[in-house]
Amino acid sequence: MRQAEFKSQNPLRSPVDRRLPRVAGPCALVIFGVTGDLSRKKLMPAVYDLANRGLLPPSFALVGFARRDYSDQDFAKEVHDAVREHSRTEFREDVWAQLSQGFRFVAGDFTDDTAFDALAATVTALANEQGTGGNTAFYLSIPPSMFPLVVQQLKRSGLASDARGGWRRVVVEKPFGHDLQSAQELNQVLDDVFPSGSIFRIDHYLGKETVQNLLALRFANTLFEPIWNSNYIDHVQITMAEDIGIGSRAGYYDGIGAARDVIQNHLLQLMALTAMEEPVSFGAQHVRVEKEKVLASVVLPDDLDAHTARGQYGPGWQGGEEVIGYMQEANIPPTSCTETYAAITLHVDTRRWAGVPFYLRTGKRLGRRVSEIAVVFKRAPHLPFATTDTQELGSNTLVIRVQPDEGISMKFGSKVPGTQMEVRDVTMDFAYGDSFTESSPEAYERLILDVLLGDPPLFPRHEEVEMSWRILDPILEHWASDGKPEQYDPGTWGPASSDEMLARDGRVWRRP
Amino acid sequence: MTTRLENTSAGEIVRTINAERHRIGATATGMVLTLVIVTDEENQSDATRAASYSAMEHPCRIVTLIPRPGRVDPQLDANIDVGDTMGPGETVRLRLRGELSEHAASVALPLLLPDTPVVVWWPTQAPSVPSQDPVGALAQRRITDAAADMHPMHTLIERQKGYTAGDTDLAWTRTTVWRSMLAASLDLPFAPITSVDVRCERSNPSGALLQAWLHNCLDVPVDMHRSQGPGITDVTINTDNGPIDLSRPDGRTGRLSRPNVASHDVPLPRRDLKDLIGEELRRLDPDETYAEALAAVRLEQPKSRRRTPDPADAEEQT
Numbered sequence: 023m024r025q026a027e028f029k030s031q032n033p034l035r036s037p038v039d040r041r042l043p044r045v046a047g048p049c050a051l052v053i054f055g056v057t058g059d060l061s062r063k064k065l066m067p068a069v070y071d072l073a074n075r076g077l078l079p080p081s082f083a084l085v086g087f088a089r090r091d092y093s094d095q096d097f098a099k100e101v102h103d104a105v106r107e108h109s110r111t112e113f114r115e116d117v118w119a120q121l122s123q124g125f126r127f128v129a130g131d132f133t134d135d136t137a138f139d140a141l142a143a144t145v146t147a148l149a150n151e152q153g154t155g156g157n158t159a160f161y162l163s164i165p166p167s168m169f170p171l172v173v174q175q176l177k178r179s180g181l182a183s184d185a186r187g188g189w190r191r192v193v194v195e196k197p198f199g200h201d202l203q204s205a206q207e208l209n210q211v212l213d214d215v216f217p218s219g220s221i222f223r224i225d226h227y228l229g230k231e232t233v234q235n236l237l238a239l240r241f242a243n244t245l246f247e248p249i250w251n252s253n254y255i256d257h258v259q260i261t262m263a264e265d266i267g268i269g270s271r272a273g274y275y276d277g278i279g280a281a282r283d284v285i286q287n288h289l290l291q292l293m294a295l296t297a298m299e300e301p302v303s304f305g306a307q308h309v310r311v312e313k314e315k316v317l318a319s320v321v322l323p324d325d326l327d328a329h330t331a332r333g334q335y336g337p338g339w340q341g342g343e344e345v346i347g348y349m350q351e352a353n354i355p356p357t358s359c360t361e362t363y364a365a366i367t368l369h370v371d372t373r374r375w376a377g378v379p380f381y382l383r384t385g386k387r388l389g390r391r392v393s394e395i396a397v398v399f400k401r402a403p404h405l406p407f408a409t410t411d412t413q414e415l416g417s418n419t420l421v422i423r424v425q426p427d428e429g430i431s432m433k434f435g436s437k438v439p440g441t442q443m444e445v446r447d448v449t450m451d452f453a454y455g456d457s458f459t460e461s462s463p464e465a466y467e468r469l470i471l472d473v474l475l476g477d478p479p480l481f482p483r484h485e486e487v488e489m490s491w492r493i494l495d496p497i498l499e500h501w502a503s504d505g506k507p508e509q510y511d512p513g514t515w516g517p518a519s520s521d522e523m524l525a526r527d528g529r530v531w532r533r534p
Numbered sequence: 535m536t537t538r539l540e541n542t543s544a545g546e547i548v549r550t551i552n553a554e555r556h557r558i559g560a561t562a563t564g565m566v567l568t569l570v571i572v573t574d575e576e577n578q579s580d581a582t583r584a585a586s587y588s589a590m591e592h593p594c595r596i597v598t599l600i601p602r603p604g605r606v607d608p609q610l611d612a613n614i615d616v617g618d619t620m621g622p623g624e625t626v627r628l629r630l631r632g633e634l635s636e637h638a639a640s641v642a643l644p645l646l647l648p649d650t651p652v653v654v655w656w657p658t659q660a661p662s663v664p665s666q667d668p669v670g671a672l673a674q675r676r677i678t679d680a681a682a683d684m685h686p687m688h689t690l691i692e693r694q695k696g697y698t699a700g701d702t703d704l705a706w707t708r709t710t711v712w713r714s715m716l717a718a719s720l721d722l723p724f725a726p727i728t729s730v731d732v733r734c735e736r737s738n739p740s741g742a743l744l745q746a747w748l749h750n751c752l753d754v755p756v757d758m759h760r761s762q763g764p765g766i767t768d769v770t771i772n773t774d775n776g777p778i779d780l781s782r783p784d785g786r787t788g789r790l791s792r793p794n795v796a797s798h799d800v801p802l803p804r805r806d807l808k809d810l811i812g813e814e815l816r817r818l819d820p821d822e823t824y825a826e827a828l829a830a831v832r833l834e835q836p837k838s839r840r841r842t843p844d845p846a847d848a849e850e851q852t
Contacts, residue, residue, distance in 0.1 A: 036823065080719070
């Protein structure tokens with residue numbers, strides 16, 4: 023074949039030349055469920071923002087698939103509106119004009135064979151029209167129950183096969199199942215059709231920026247690693263709090279709850295990154311191996327009643343606004359036992375972490391929106407001060423804030439100015455100019471770009487997903503037999519039982 | 535709020551910044567670098583504004599030095615902005631009058647943030663060897679702009695002779711959009727490359743750097759042709775299978791065409807100062823690719839608009 027004598031090594035790219043952004047190669051992105059909320063609010067604006075930053079190749083194509091009677095122009099208008107409303111970068115007519123040349127729409131049902139054949143024809147045509155080279159990523163922005171159907175259709179229509187050249191990748195969003203068994207079934211469906219390196223499990227809470235910041239803090243400094251163990255660390259609190267309720271997402275949320283929604287993937291991933299040993303390299307496989315070791319050494323407390331807590335937000339006032347409770351939200355059955363707040367205690371059975379509890383909590387309608395990892399250090403073994411001098415001295419704490427509002431803050435004792443000797447906690451805060459600049463890509467942009475670049479290091483593989491379910495399943499079973507969760511007032515930091523959970527260990531939650 | 539200090543000293547300026555910072559309650563600074571700008575009265579406003587815009591991405595202290603030589607007594611006047619008026623960082627604009635204008639480094643040194651990188655930027659006229667300039671010697675990164683000089687190509691050759699690791703030039707920064715689009719165009723398999731043609735405006739240092747870079751990477755003759763501009767207007771990579779062509783006649787939108795694929799428009803804007811400075815501040819280590827491209831630049835003889843083999847010949851001797 024003539025193709026064989028063509029060069030594939032790009033002579034214009036060099037690892038030394040770090041100014042050149044890593045632009046995705048030629049490809050098409052096919053979005054299923056393109057008319058959905060996620061697609062309009064996040065995916066389509068992220069695609070535009072990537073194009074605006076010059077990170078998409080000139081030969082990029084976006085294909086929408088949904089049950090709408092759209093033409094390509096109607097679809098382009100839909101994307102246009104979504105972009106105008108939700109994009110983070112300024113709208114530039116020339117960027118838009120260029121990007122929209124590659125828009126296509128295929129109407130149809132997931133059961134409709136002809137629609138998928140039409141999709142296959144569209145993707146093939148784009149290889150020449152746009153020069154995508156046949157490279158295709160499929161984004162399944164659809165309920166997990168639809169996955170088997172769509173994946174089978176991709177197989178049947180030949181879309182999933184890379185026989186005609188180019189790569190194929192598939193993107194699925196969390197939740198990855200609702201327990202171990204369903205996760206395994208889901209993995210089975212995907213594994214049948216796509217090789218495991220082509221499956222991207224996306225958790226948009228866990229942006230790459232976050233992971234890289236955490237790895238840089240831990241492993242690029244000499245300051246923290248020597249004290250990153252049970253000799254110095256008393257406990258770790260990992261929090262992801264939202265101030266909003268479930269809104270219109272009852273259909274998704276009810277029956278799932280906070281633990282499945284957030285702890286299973288997001289908080290356990292953050293915990294694994296906090297607790298893991300130094301990887302051999304930051305390559306995909308090496309980081310994964312270390313995370314898996316942490317997840318494999320997690321043990322649950324014996325008394326789950328005493329060391330876990332859950333709650334459901336009630337009605338009340340939050341931040342100057344009257345809000346309804348979970349049971350009053352639209353389409354919530356009166357029998358619902360779904361938790362909107364979950365807190366669990368975990369131990370990592372290794373020498374490094376012996377005796378250091380990890381407290382994980384998440385919830386909706388809490389005090390404010392925040393995600394953070396707080397590493398709380400032991401108190402100094404001896405204080406050469408009068409006890410009255412250090413009455414207001416707490417524990418040294420290192421807080422790693424994750425997206426949004428990325429930053430690091432440190433709490434330590436300092437002498438209060440004046441003639442009296444008095445030591446009090448002070449906080450030092452560092453935030454890179456991240457949250458208020460458009461130059462740092464949003465989580466979805468990084469995720470989509472990584473998929474198009476084929477950069478999987480930070481996406482969990484199915485082994486990690488299954489290990490996470492193994493940790494969470496016993497807790498969920500225990501809760502299921504426990505009736506209704508305790509109510510908590512909106513705008514607070516969760517139910518009383520979660521405070522009691524820490525009080526039993528002689529500790530308190532930090533107010534994030 | 536802007537604080538004006540007349541006939542002041544560096545020590546008093548530092549005290550004022552600290553007091554101002556306390557007043558607004560910002561006790562921890564979290565700044566990542568000091569950016570020193572050396573410029574004249576005419577350009578100080580644009581340059582400082584561009585720099586403070588980039589401070590949103592890289593929280594920094596901006597020290598703008600405006601020498602005002604003349605037969606007056608040496609005097610230092612300062613305008614200090616802390617907080618939101620000029621962006622999130624701290625901005626100090628200094629007018630160095632009389633003999634003091636010869637001793638800018640003595641004013642800048644006490645104003646550098648402790649133990650963080652220093653970047654010096656000359657938006658207009660820069661010293662011929664930036665690293666040996668007293669202010670330039672304070673910095674690990676020195677940004678010049680050959681295009682802002684009267685004779686850009688001669689300035690570029692001067693940069694080449696005086697190059698020290700850590701030097702960089704905005705003429706090079708301007709090529710990034712071209713370079714990344716050209717690199718993207720070679721991401722697909724392509725036939726062996728035989729030669730390259732670059733078209734740009736007369737005396738365009740960015741064009742010369744792009745030509746040198748392409749020659750370094752591809753190791754084929756890269757010919758330079760004159761065009762009416764603006765800036766670089768066209769790059770053609772000739773392959774055995776036909777040309778891959780990227781052209782931008784209007785300074786905004788490019789058009790990429792390649793063999794057997796429909797051509798399409800690509801955004802290829804000429805970027806403004808704030809974007810260029812933002813890119814420069816992203817990396818503070820020596821730019822080896824720039825060093826290699828700069829070293830390969832040859833002063834071209836004025837030629838007609840027709841194809842001329844001379845620049846390629848000159849490069850083959852290297």
